[in-house]
Amino acid sequence: MKILLFGKNGQVGWELQRSLAPLGELVALDRHSRDYCGDLADAAGIADTIRRLAPDAIVNAAAYTAVDKAESDAETAQSINASAPQVIAEQARLCGAWLVHYSTDYVFDGSGDRPWQEDDGVNPFSVYGRTKLAGEQAIQASGAKHLIFRTSWVYAARGNNFAKTMLRLAREREQLAVIADQIGAPTGAELIADVTAHALRATVCKPDVSGVYHLASAGATSWHAYAQHVFSVARQHGEILKAAEADVKAIATSEYPTAAQRPLNSRLNTQKLQTTFNLQMPDWQMGVERMLAEILGN
Ligand SMILES: NC(=O)C1=CN([C@@H]2O[C@H](COP(=O)(O)OP(=O)(O)OC[C@H]3O[C@@H](n4cnc5c(N)ncnc54)[C@H](OP(=O)(O)O)[C@@H]3O)[C@@H](O)[C@H]2O)C=CC1
Numbered sequence: 001m002k003i004l005l006f007g008k009n010g011q012v013g014w015e016l017q018r019s020l021a022p023l024g025e026l027v028a029l030d031r032h033s034r035d036y037c038g039d040l041a042d043a044a045g046i047a048d049t050i051r052r053l054a055p056d057a058i059v060n061a062a063a064y065t066a067v068d069k070a071e072s073d074a075e076t077a078q079s080i081n082a083s084a085p086q087v088i089a090e091q092a093r094l095c096g097a098w099l100v101h102y103s104t105d106y107v108f109d110g111s112g113d114r115p116w117q118e119d120d121g122v123n124p125f126s127v128y129g130r131t132k133l134a135g136e137q138a139i140q141a142s143g144a145k146h147l148i149f150r151t152s153w154v155y156a157a158r159g160n161n162f163a164k165t166m167l168r169l170a171r172e173r174e175q176l177a178v179i180a181d182q183i184g185a186p187t188g189a190e191l192i193a194d195v196t197a198h199a200l201r202a203t204v205c206k207p208d209v210s211g212v213y214h215l216a217s218a219g220a221t222s223w224h225a226y227a228q229h230v231f232s233v234a235r236q237h238g239e240i241l242k243a244a245e246a247d248v249k250a251i252a253t254s255e256y257p258t259a260a261q262r263p264l265n266s267r268l269n270t271q272k273l274q275t276t277f278n279l280q281m282p283d284w285q286m287g288v289e290r291m292l293a294e295i296l297g298n
C-alpha cells in the first residue's frame, strides 16, 4: 500500500509516521516539504502531489487548529480546513485512493448530556467548527472512499495541548481557574494513529466502511478535573508545582471569556467505530498517564 500523509509534524501526524510505516510505502509531508508540495494553502500544489504519487491512501492530519485565532482569521481556517480537504478528496476519487481525515467535537453545539452519535444534527458555534464541518461535507460530497474520524481534546507528548499548558501554568502560578462545565474525553494522538492504521488495514477486505466515525477515549471528564488529574500524576513523578489541586478553582464557561464559543457537552459515542472495526477504546486516563510519564522523564 502506498500512503501519502499530510501534516506529518502535528500531534497526530507525528504518531501517524510511526503507525503507518508498517503498512507499506509512506510519503510523509509538511508544509515545507521540497520534492512534493505539502502546503494545504496551495491547492494546485496539493493536487499535483496526489496526481504524481497516485497513492492507495491519503491521510490528512494537517489542519488549522487555533480555535480562538480562527475567529479573526476565518479565511485561512476555511482554506486549510475546508478548501484543501475538498481538493484532496477530488484527487483521491480520481486516483481511487482512500482518504482518511480528522474532524472534531466542535461540529456539535454541545446541548444535552448524551454522547453525540455520528448522525446527530451538527451546529458548530465557532469558525473552527464551521470550517471543519465544511471539510467533512466536501469529502462526503466528493465520491471518494473516506474515513472521517471525529475526535476530541487531543494531546500528545510532542506538540501543544491543554495538559502541557496546565503543567506550565501550575509551575508558574499559585492559583488557576479552569472551566468545569465543558465535558469531553481527552484523546491521545497515539491512540488516534493506531486506530487509523488498524482501520486502513481493514479497508483492504471491507470496502464498504466509508463514512464518519467518532474516535475518542472511553469515559469523560471536565477540563477542570482533567487539569487536576494531570497535577496529581505529575506530583507522583516528583514535579514541583506551585498550584496544588485544591488551588485549581472550578469555574463556569461564562467566567472564562474567549473569542470562540465552545460546546458544553463534547462527549462522542464511539459504538460505531468499535463495532465496525472490532475495537475497544481505553479509558482517557491511561494515555494521559503514559504521556506524562514520557514528558516528565521517569
Ligand atoms: N488538537 C485537538 O484538540 C483536536 C484536533 N482535531 C483534529 O485532529 C487533526 C489533527 O490535529 P492535531 O494533530 O492535534 O493538530 P496540530 O495543531 O498538532 O497539527 C496540525 C498540523 O497541521 C499543520 N498545518 C497547518 N497549516 C498547514 C498548511 N497550510 N499546510 C500544511 N500543514 C499545515 C501544522 O503545521 P504548522 O505547525 O507548521 O502550523 C501542524 O503540524 C486535525 O484535523 C484537527 O482538526 C480534532 C479534535 C481535537
Ligand SMILES: Cc1cn([C@H]2C[C@H](O)[C@@H](COP(=O)(O)OP(=O)(O)O[C@H]3O[C@@H](C)C(=O)[C@@H](O)[C@H]3O)O2)c(=O)[nH]c1=O
Residues within 6 Å of the ligand: 065, 066, 067, 103, 104, 105, 106, 151, 152, 153, 154, 161, 162, 165, 176, 177, 178, 179, 182, 223, 256, 262
Ligand atoms: C488555559 C486555560 C484554558 N481554559 C479552558 C478554555 C477551554 O474551554 C478549555 C481548553 O482550552 P484549549 O485552549 O486547550 O481549548 P481548545 O483549543 O478549544 O481545544 C480544542 O481544540 C480543538 C482543535 C478541538 O478540536 C477540540 O476538540 C479541543 O481540543 O480550557 C481554562 O478554563 N483555564 C485556563 O487557564
Ligand SMILES: [Mg+2]
Residues within 6 Å of the ligand: 065, 066, 067
Ligand atoms: Mg488549542
